[in-house]
Amino acid sequence: MKKILLTLFLSLTIHGQTIKDITNIVGIRENQLIGHGLIVGLPGTGDKSQFTMQSLQNLLRNSYVKIPTSSIKSKNIATVMVTATLPPFARQGDKIKLKVSSIGDSKSIDGGQLLLTQLKGVDGRVYALGQGTIVANNSNKRSGFIYDGATVENEVKFDLKDENFITLSLLKQDATVATQIEEKINEVFGQKIAVAYDTRTIEVAKPANISTIRFISQVQNIKLDTMMKKKILIDPIKEVIIAGAGITINPVTISRKGFTLRIKKTNLADKDWKDKARNKGVDIGDDVTIGNTAVQVDINNALINTKRLPTISDLVRAMKVMKLDISEIIDTIKMLDSLGAIDAEVEIVR
Numbered sequence: 001m002k003k004i005l006l007t008l009f010l011s012l013t014i015h016g017q018t019i020k021d022i023t024n025i026v027g028i029r030e031n032q033l034i035g036h037g038l039i040v041g042l043p044g045t046g047d048k049s050q051f052t053m054q055s056l057q058n059l060l061r062n063s064y065v066k067i068p069t070s071s072i073k074s075k076n077i078a079t080v081m082v083t084a085t086l087p088p089f090a091r092q093g094d095k096i097k098l099k100v101s102s103i104g105d106s107k108s109i110d111g112g113q114l115l116l117t118q119l120k121g122v123d124g125r126v127y128a129l130g131q132g133t134i135v136a137n138n139s140n141k142r143s144g145f146i147y148d149g150a151t152v153e154n155e156v157k158f159d160l161k162d163e164n165f166i167t168l169s170l171l172k173q174d175a176t177v178a179t180q181i182e183e184k185i186n187e188v189f190g191q192k193i194a195v196a197y198d199t200r201t202i203e204v205a206k207p208a209n210i211s212t213i214r215f216i217s218q219v220q221n222i223k224l225d226t227m228m229k230k231k232i233l234i235d236p237i238k239e240v241i242i243a244g245a246g247i248t249i250n251p252v253t254i255s256r257k258g259f260t261l262r263i264k265k266t267n268l269a270d271k272d273w274k275d276k277a278r279n280k281g282v283d284i285g286d287d288v289t290i291g292n293t294a295v296q297v298d299i300n301n302a303l304i305n306t307k308r309l310p311t312i313s314d315l316v317r318a319m320k321v322m323k324l325d326i327s328e329i330i331d332t333i334k335m336l337d338s339l340g341a342i343d344a345e346v347e348i349v350r
Helices: 050-064 175-189 210-220 269-282 312-321 327-337
Strands: 004-010 024-025 031-040 076-084 095-102 113-120 127-133 142-153 166-169 194-196 203-204 231-235 240-243 250-253 260-267 301-304 344-348
Touching: 004 312, 031 127, 031 250, 050 076, 076 113, 095 113, 095 127, 113 142, 142 194, 175 194, 175 203, 175 312, 203 327, 231 327, 240 312, 250 327, 312 327, 327 344
Parallel strands: 004 260, 004 301, 231 344
Antiparallel strands: 024 166, 031 076, 031 113, 076 095, 095 142, 113 127, 127 142, 166 203, 194 203, 231 240, 250 260
């Protein structure tokens, strides 16, 4: 196996932790949507399950075409479950991403056309309509995505404008951190407006001379002296990695059988360094280049320039570009944890 040198350069800039990094605002949340849809146009890779035939029959009946399910022989169709996440404050006309998964015995849904599908919330109300061409996952052709595949039709009502209080909820309960947030907010605003009600909940009253949005912005950007560890969940059986945003990696070198990971400090203002970086191979950053072509990844030296503090997300993305196996990625994160190179709690899901 060809040795791959994977290098991430660490910027000298240090970012402190803020209230926004470790809390949510109660009421501002995502909502999950789900729907049942039909895919057409598959090149013989669909399914012939009874519910697929029934779904097609129902669709045709709505178009005044009556046909028994027994006479439907096509394998160019498939039944799928469609899921999406409705962001907070999503407005009518906004586009959201769809996840599509086959529920029959289809071999692949890649390139299929999802017909108009209703996406409902837990209240049974339709919040979005989805349709479009599916791009299947490389590792599993029975599931895929439609980027910007749904249009928001109904909004979740939540008005911040007239709110006089906001409630902060810690991502992980901690009495010390809750107390510090209370003290910091009261110190910044010069009055007692924050009260920690328990080890996870802090209620904050909005001063009369400031708008709600500006108030939230100021509260969320207050810096804290303590650092709560974020969490990385790893499921080795399902080969799934779930990592919180902004988990940075300290300088470290790991040499394995198939590749070498090296993270080191550099001065991003050095023009010579940038030129050398591009000459080495892969440069994934604000101005993206991958060698001389868009797919040139079979190289000896791969430079991943994040142009900021490299994170676990950057590392996973870089290792996928290098076409490394998911087991290699999981083992590397475990090594980073054992070496103390990441400030996060790694939890193995059994």
